[in-house]
Amino acid sequence: xxxxxxxxxxxxxxxxxxxxxxxxxxxxxxxxxxxxxxxxxxxxxxxxxxxxxxxxxxxxxxxxxxxxxxxxxxxxxxxxxxxxxxxxxxxxxxxxxxxxxxxxxxxxxxxxxxxxxxxxxxxxxxxxxxxxxxxxxxxxxxxxxxxxxxxxxxxxxxxxxxxxxxxxxxxxxxxxxxxxxxxxxxxxxxxxxxxx
Amino acid sequence: xxxxxxxxxxxxxxxxxxxxxxxxxxxxxxxxxxxxxxxxxxxxxxxxxxxxxxxxxxxxxxxxxxxxxxxxxxxxxxxxxxxxxxxxxxxxxxxxxxxxxxxxxxxxxxxxxxxxxxxxxxxxxxxxxxxxxxxxxxxxxxxxxxxxxxxxxxxxxxxxxxxxxxxxxxxxxxxxxxxxxxxxxxxxxxxxxxxx
DNA sequence: GTTTCTCGCATACCCTCGGTATGTCATGAC
DNA sequence: GTCATGACATACCGAGGGTATGCGAGAAAC
Numbered sequence: 001x002x003x004x005x006x007x008x009x010x011x012x013x014x015x016x017x018x019x020x021x022x023x024x025x026x027x028x029x030x031x032x033x034x035x036x037x038x039x040x041x042x043x044x045x046x047x048x049x050x051x052x053x054x055x056x057x058x059x060x061x062x063x064x065x066x067x068x069x070x071x072x073x074x075x076x077x078x079x080x081x082x083x084x085x086x087x088x089x090x091x092x093x094x095x096x097x098x099x100x101x102x103x104x105x106x107x108x109x110x111x112x113x114x115x116x117x118x119x120x121x122x123x124x125x126x127x128x129x130x131x132x133x134x135x136x137x138x139x140x141x142x143x144x145x146x147x148x149x150x151x152x153x154x155x156x157x158x159x160x161x162x163x164x165x166x167x168x169x170x171x172x173x174x175x176x177x178x179x180x181x182x183x184x185x186x187x188x189x190x191x192x193x194x195x196x
Numbered sequence: 197x198x199x200x201x202x203x204x205x206x207x208x209x210x211x212x213x214x215x216x217x218x219x220x221x222x223x224x225x226x227x228x229x230x231x232x233x234x235x236x237x238x239x240x241x242x243x244x245x246x247x248x249x250x251x252x253x254x255x256x257x258x259x260x261x262x263x264x265x266x267x268x269x270x271x272x273x274x275x276x277x278x279x280x281x282x283x284x285x286x287x288x289x290x291x292x293x294x295x296x297x298x299x300x301x302x303x304x305x306x307x308x309x310x311x312x313x314x315x316x317x318x319x320x321x322x323x324x325x326x327x328x329x330x331x332x333x334x335x336x337x338x339x340x341x342x343x344x345x346x347x348x349x350x351x352x353x354x355x356x357x358x359x360x361x362x363x364x365x366x367x368x369x370x371x372x373x374x375x376x377x378x379x380x381x382x383x384x385x386x387x388x389x390x391x392x
Numbered sequence: 393g394t395t396t397c398t399c400g401c402a403t404a405c406c407c408t409c410g411g412t413a414t415g416t417c418a419t420g421a422c
Numbered sequence: 423g424t425c426a427t428g429a430c431a432t433a434c435c436g437a438g439g440g441t442a443t444g445c446g447a448g449a450a451a452c
Contacts, residue, residue: 004448005400034439045439049401110309114310205428241432
């Protein structure tokens with residue numbers, strides 16, 4: 001039986017992470033002060049330091065929150081029914097759409113590599129979206145849809161291209177048109193890799 | 197006739213930018229304090245604030261320094277002699293090599309999008325490496341080597357993929373092997389876009 | 393039911409660092 | 423030689439991350 005105290009504690013922690021996600025999305029890591037985070041969560045810094053060792057740890061919790069939510073929706077797409085090719089195309093589309101969400105783009109794509117450092121970010125991503133993307137590429141290779149290739153590398157290039165594409169769409173004056181162009185370009189690249 | 201004062205002033209400014217490049221490369225923007233930059237340049241903060249409106253302006257000067265140097269070497273490759281196809285391949289190779297340089301990777305690829313904000317970074321890159329990469333893609337389209345396509349978008353995806361590839365090489369335990377794999381993968385992608 | 397313990401906070405404080413305001417002096421103009 | 427200017431140097435301030443300590447609500451023990 002879970003105590004009321006444990007419940008309150010967890011609720012406070014959630015509120016802190018929720019507030020951090022909102023503020024990091026809006027202002028970035030450097031532009032967000034811990035005082036604002038705690039104010040928004042209706043606690044004080046003591047509570048924050050009780051749950052997290054510092055600002056970076058809070059960021060990593062925010063990162064994990066956003067990515068956990070992301071892979072919930074992406075996993076079904078990657079491992080779903082249908083031809084491997086169609087599943088891969090659907091996964092890439094879904095990933096681009098995910099990158100268009102403000103919190104994913106700001107926290108995962110833009111801020112995390114710098115805040116966490118590239119290597120730590122890369123390592124974390126193995127268990128989240130990048131891991132899924134690599135699975136999608138692996139499934140294509142296994143199904144014989146594309147030539148044998150170092151899956152890791154191919155997935156890395158795709159990951160870089162997709163997030164660049166999404167950032168381009170997000171900052172476009174005509175996101176619909178840019179979105180179609182990005183999608184077409186990605187499909188062309190993928191088609192070019194396909195075995196005949 | 198240039199005065200001695202003007203000369204000293206320019207020398208001080210250079211020293212500040214040089215120091216900033218070194219420290220931003222080593223520690224990133226957030227991890228570099230202005231006191232360290234001025235100490236390394238053998239001046240005080242008054243001098244820094246005379247030449248730059250703040251830390252961000254100093255970063256932008258560092259960015260411009262690193263990119264100006266980068267395009268010096270990249271321009272010849274993009275617009276050099278030889279078949280358009282070969283020139284494009286050479287340009288991509290040269291760009292990956294450039295991304296492997298610690299200062300380019302840290303300041304341009306990792307830090308700038310966050311410090312300057314994605315849109316400001318993108319705008320600045322139009323006049324630097326990205327602009328050159330787009331030229332390379334444009335030359336391929338003009339020469340009929342690849343199908344008609346929105347050059348801007350294709351260049352953006354490539355830019356994202358190449359910098360992700362370079363970051364992967366830089367953090368690899370076997371950079372030589374990873375380097376070859378990245379190169380092969382990029383060539384395959386490019387080959388897949390080629391008109392038959 | 394009462395007392396004691398624990399831990400989840402709240403508060404006060406400290407130091408670093410980006411930025412501001414003011415003063416000084418080396419250089420250049422006349 | 424005198425005066426003006428601008429290229430600095432220095433002192434100061436407040437924001438913000440982090441540390442240390444105290445308090446009290448909830449849980450456990452009796």
